[in-house]
Amino acid sequence: MLRIGVLASTRATVMEPILEAIRNKKLNAEIVCLISNRKDAYALERARRNGIEAIFIDPKGKDPVDYDMQVASELERRRVDLVLLIGYNRILSSKFVEKFRNRIMNIHPSLLPAFPGWDLNVHRAVLKSGVKITGCTLHFVDEKMDAGPIIIQKAVEVREDDDEETLKKRVQEAEGEALVEGIRLFEEGRIVVEHGKVRILR
Amino acid sequence: MLRIGVLASTRATVMEPILEAIRNKKLNAEIVCLISNRKDAYALERARRNGIEAIFIDPKGKDPVDYDMQVASELERRRVDLVLLIGYNRILSSKFVEKFRNRIMNIHPSLLPAFPGWDLNVHRAVLKSGVKITGCTLHFVDEKMDAGPIIIQKAVEVREDDDEETLKKRVQEAEGEALVEGIRLFEEGRIVVEHGKVRILR
Numbered sequence: 520m521l522r523i524g525v526l527a528s529t530r531a532t533v534m535e536p537i538l539e540a541i542r543n544k545k546l547n548a549e550i551v552c553l554i555s556n557r558k559d560a561y562a563l564e565r566a567r568r569n570g571i572e573a574i575f576i577d578p579k580g581k582d583p584v585d586y587d588m589q590v591a592s593e594l595e596r597r598r599v600d601l602v603l604l605i606g607y608n609r610i611l612s613s614k615f616v617e618k619f620r621n622r623i624m625n626i627h628p629s630l631l632p633a634f635p636g637w638d639l640n641v642h643r644a645v646l647k648s649g650v651k652i653t654g655c656t657l658h659f660v661d662e663k664m665d666a667g668p669i670i671i672q673k674a675v676e677v678r679e680d681d682d683e684e685t686l687k688k689r690v691q692e693a694e695g696e697a698l699v700e701g702i703r704l705f706e707e708g709r710i711v712v713e714h715g716k717v718r719i720l721r
Numbered sequence: 722m723l724r725i726g727v728l729a730s731t732r733a734t735v736m737e738p739i740l741e742a743i744r745n746k747k748l749n750a751e752i753v754c755l756i757s758n759r760k761d762a763y764a765l766e767r768a769r770r771n772g773i774e775a776i777f778i779d780p781k782g783k784d785p786v787d788y789d790m791q792v793a794s795e796l797e798r799r800r801v802d803l804v805l806l807i808g809y810n811r812i813l814s815s816k817f818v819e820k821f822r823n824r825i826m827n828i829h830p831s832l833l834p835a836f837p838g839w840d841l842n843v844h845r846a847v848l849k850s851g852v853k854i855t856g857c858t859l860h861f862v863d864e865k866m867d868a869g870p871i872i873i874q875k876a877v878e879v880r881e882d883d884d885e886e887t888l889k890k891r892v893q894e895a896e897g898e899a900l901v902e903g904i905r906l907f908e909e910g911r912i913v914v915e916h917g918k919v920r921i922l923r
Contacts, residue, residue, distance in 0.1 A: 630854055633835040649918035651874040652832055652856065672853040674876040679920060716851035718881060 521548035521706045524599035525571075526590065527555050528608040531562035533626060536695030537603075537702065538569055546702055551597045554590055556609055572597075578609070587615035594619075601705055603698070604660065613662045621668075621712050623660040624701060626694050628687070630654040630672055635665035642683045642690065651677050655690055657697040659712065668717045670710060671697045723750035723908045726801035727773075728792065729757050730810040733764035735828060738897030739805075739904065740771055748904055753799045756792055758811055774799075780811070789817035796821075803907055805900070806862065815864045823870075823914050825862040826903060828896050830889070832856040832874055837867035844885045844892065853879050857892055859899040861914065870919045872912060873899045 525534060531553065540546045553566035554574045566573040574593060578586050586609075594602060595618075604625040616623065628641045630653060645653045654674040661667035673693035677686060704710050709720040727736060733755065742748040755768035756776045768775040776795055780788050788811075796804060797820075806827040818825065830843045832855060847855045856876040863869035875895035879888060906912050911922040 630832060630835065631852070632850065633832065648834065649871050650833070651871055652876050654854065654876075669851050669853055674854050674856075 521546070521702070522598055522600045523548055523550045523603055523702070524594045524597065524601070525550055525553040525562075525566070525603045525605055526607040527553060527562035527605045528557050528560055529562060529606040530560070531565055531605045533605055533691055533694045533698060534562070534565060534569075536692075537698055540699045540702075546699065547706055548601075548702055551599060552593065554593060556586075556607075562605070583609075584612045584614055587612045591615055591618050601702065603702075610664055611660060616660060616662055621659050621710075624657055624670065624698075624705075625660050625665075625667070626698055627656045627658070627665055628653075628690050628694065629656065630674065631656040631658065631665055631669065640683070642686045645677065646681060646683065646686065653677055653686070653690065655694045655697055657694075657701045659717070668712050668715055670701045670704070670717050673697050723748070723904070724800055724802045725750055725752045725805055725904070726796045726799065726803070727752055727755040727764075727768070727805045727807055728809040729755060729764035729807045730759050730762055731764060731808040732762070733767055733807045735807055735893055735896045735900060736764070736767060736771075738894075739900055742901045742904075748901065749908055750803075750904055753801060754795065756795060758788075758809075764807070785811075786814045786816055789814045793817055793820050803904065805904075812866055813862060818862060818864055823861050823912075826859055826872065826900075826907075827862050827867075827869070828900055829858045829860070829867055830855075830892050830896065831858065832876065833858040833860065833867055833871065842885070844888045847879065848883060848885065848888065855879055855888070855892065857896045857899055859896075859903045861919070870914050870917055872903045872906070872919050875899050 541548055550571050552572040552574055555563050556578045558575050563573040576589055602619050602623040634641050634644055652674050657671040658669045659667040675690050675693050711718045743750055752773050754774040754776055757765050758780045760777050765775040778791055804821050804825040836843050836846055854876050858871055859873040860871045861869040877892050877895050913920045
């Protein structure tokens with residue numbers, strides 16, 4: 520059974536479809552812990568409500584690499600196979616990335632390389648730009664932000680009557696689908712990274 | 722009947738679906754001329770073969786604005802309502818843009834803002850990047866390259882066995898669809914530009 524550790528800074532809403540897929544035996548996986556850098560993140564509460572160990576690690580006064588090593592040690596202690604970033608607002612140090620190379624997935628609420636970055640409100644930027652198609656991107660994390668090998672992308676139509684909330688809701692549905700598919704592919708050992716690109720074994 | 726003028730620098734392959742839609746009465750339009758800045762552009766030959774007036778205007782030794790005004794004068798003389806850029810590799814001067822404000826459409830072979838620019842091989846860049854979804858963008862042209870109000874976007878899946886040719890072929894199909902739809906909306910007077918964004922009247 521695949522052991523998943525989640526890192527989250529906000530609500531981790533799209534953990535729900537993963538939990539549902541686990542309940543429905545669509546994934547042979549378990550979320551063994553959720554770690555947050557923010558004490559008040561609703562993600563911690565969501566984890567507890569689902570019987571998942573919720574761990575707050577305080578970044579205050581810590582060197583970023585030391586912080587990451589503390590997170591890594593919690594993940595390793597729980598023998599985590601796959602690290603999922605769900606709205607995690609820290610850049611991972613290369614030492615952390617090396618430890619979990621091609622085992623860290625991030626879900627981003629746009630079709631990268633369009634609308635990268637977590638410091639802006641992606642959906643607001645999408646609506647402001649007037650694009651007609653957005654979506655989400657599931658990718659492995661490497662040293663560059665929003666630039667690791669792309670595993671899955673899903674397109675989502677932007678509607679004229681969309682506001683940030685309605686658009687976010689539809690993109691989150693796509694994020695849930697991408698995560699469940701990506702975890703299943705990982706669990707089946709079908710994701711290969713070659714020359715910085717993902718190939719899916721048939 | 723809508724009078725269309727095409728500006729093209731290369732092959733203008735996606736003029737074909739427009740011509741087909743005109744033949745099948747799906748568009749109440751006519752392409753009245755094709756103007757190229759390159760004497761050897763196959764687009765000129767394609768125009769002639771389809772009974773469209775083909776005009777080469779030599780940019781050599783001309784100031785860019787003078788050149789654009791010469792192009793504009795040819796378009797105006799033929800009472801062109803809509804200017805289509807199909808693989809046109811010149812940046813239009815603001816004087817030209819002002820003359821045809823919200824009446825110049827460009828088709829770009831990616832989902833803008835991703836992979837902008839015509840000086841790179843877009844499909845090669847798409848394949849190299851490893852994105853799983855690309856597409857095309859039909860937009861009005863303003864003073865900034867690849868940045869005017871977006872009218873239509875179409876998503877196209879990138880397949881693992883795609884090379885530049887196979888991907889280009891599928892994207893060109895989407896471009897044809899976007900162009901035909903966009904011309905029809907324009908012809909029906911249903912495209913409104915508000916605050917730099919396109920709204921389609923129902």
